[in-house]
Amino acid sequence: MRIGILSYPMLFQREGGLQIQVRETIAALNRLRDEALPRMRVELVDPNRDRLASYDLIHVFSAINGNHRIVESACDAGVPVVLSPLLSPVWNRAAGWRARLADRLAGRLTDWNVQTSYAQSKRALQLARLVIALGRPERDAIRAGFLIDEAKIRVLPNGISPHFFHADGALFRHRSGLAGPFVLMVGAISPYKNQLGLVRALAGAGLPVVLIGSAQRADQGYLQSLLHTPGVRWLGQVEHDDPLLASAYAAASVLALPSQGEVLPLTVLEALASGTPVVMTDQSALELPGAGFALRQIGWNDGAGQRRAVCALADAPPERAAVRALVAEYSWPRVAAAIARCYVELLALPEGVDCAV
Structure with missing residues (x-):
């Protein structure tokens, strides 16, 4: 066939x-x-x-x-x-x-x-x-x-690719030098993905934000605004099969995806497979019954709600095996x-x- x-x-x-x-x-x-x-x-x-x-x-x-x-x-x-x-x-x-x-x-x-x-x-x-x-x-x-x-x-x-289920944060910690908690955002750098909105919402929370992804020419100004914001670190594009990406998921305290809309974002599934909780937009096709302990879906323009959700998950992280189990069937x-x-x-x-x- x-x-x-x-x-x-x-x-x-x-x-x-x-x-x-x-x-x-x-x-x-x-x-x-x-x-x-x-x-x-x-x-x-x-x-x-x-x-x-x-x-x-x-x-x-x-x-x-x-x-x-x-x-x-x-x-x-x-x-x-x-x-x-x-x-x-x-x-x-x-x-x-x-x-x-x-x-x-x-x-x-x-x-x-x-x-x-x-x-x-x-x-x-x-x-x-x-x-x-x-x-x-x-x-x-x-x-x-x-x-x-x-x-x-x-x-x-x-x-979800199998290697995300076995990810370990040691490689990312070694390469980046980050030892404490941080928020990870993976995806194209653009106003639609709303990285700047979340970064501003987290101002003063003591959580560095690590960005992985590229910006198109039209969004270079947006990227520069992010880089001029305290606590933001940009790693550029990391290939999907690069062990560093899976390690970054596993090392992060929270993955954030506060975009204006998603269908079924792979970044969210991959982060959960690595055992990392997620705060994401509520405009999505993703449904995971019983996932509220590790997956918070908030309006893309609700900065206060995003801050509360991110800080709550960073302060009291869920058990990693339970997070992975949410997407075991994927x-x-x-x-x-x-x-x-x-x-x-x-x-x-x-x-x-x-x-x-």
């Missing part, structure tokens, strides 16, 4: 959660050995050289950035499509209604020569024969905001097997029939 995976052309021009998700999905599916499942050859598609029709199935990551054209092309070639849309949970019924109204107005004003990004995402969702949501909030957003039948939606989380072998079963289920259906629960 030949599976092609792709997303928008500029995806790998920078590094982030989606890039890691795509690479890890391909690697985990190719490593999969399950007698109940067919062997799969999974590869990243080069749309400039590879024909979609040469694949048995196409898995598209992200419903934005023109990816509806990929779904359309695969459908025209008779190749079934699985779509991981990565949609924000903020899409509810009211937001979907407003977006459809805006799309109709834009169409009428431009003689239907302009289409909104909402319409493009909805088109991709409609054409895909199976849709994978990263959590129940994203599934609900797909249903309510985009009016997609729940019958063709599956809920499967991101996977191992890549489990997730890859579930994705593979979705592929097999879809390919077993007659052409033109969507998956049913």
Whole structure:
């Protein structure tokens, strides 16, 4: 079975959660050995050289950035499509209604020569024969905001690389020279991720903030504002498979991700796998029952709430084994097997029939 995976052309021009998700999905599916499942050859598609029709199935990551054209092309070639849309949970019924109204107005004003990004995402969702949501909030957003039948939606989380479960903070402590408690923030340096908001909220709390990630050219001024703030230390970009990253998670007192919105952020899963508690935005698809002792979800603009949550977890850290146990089911072998079963289920259906629960 030949599976092609792709997303928008500029995806790998920078590094982030989606890039890691795509690479890890391909690697985990190719490593999969399950007698109940067919062997799969999974590869990243080069749309400039590879024909979609040469694949048995196409898995598209992200419903934005023109990816509806990929779904359309695969459908025209008779190749079934699985779509991981990565949609924000903020899409509810009211937001979907407003977006459809805006799309109709834009169409009428431009003689239907302009289409909104909402319409493009909805088109991709409609054409895909199976849709994978990263959590129940994203599934609900797909249903309510985009009016997609729940019958063709599956809920499967991101996977976590095994080495994060065995991470130790000694390497980071040695390299950084930090011996005491600190707050870690991993991800792109940008106003959307809101590093500066949290740094200001923690002013005077006695907790240094360590930043890992890069800033695009437009956000260099934002990065400089962070670096001119007392107690902030920037390590630049650290590769996902670098042992220093896993060690930084394990060494941190708290991981913070107070961004304006996330789907299912890998940084949060990886920090929890290393045994480190998390304070993150409440605009997310992540749901972990019984996780309140180690996972606090606070409004991105609630600085006072973020400060209380970070300080509480730093002052009384939860037991690391209990934190790791929260995400024990998110191992890549489990997730890859579930994705593979979705592929097999879809390919077993007659052409033109969507998956049913």
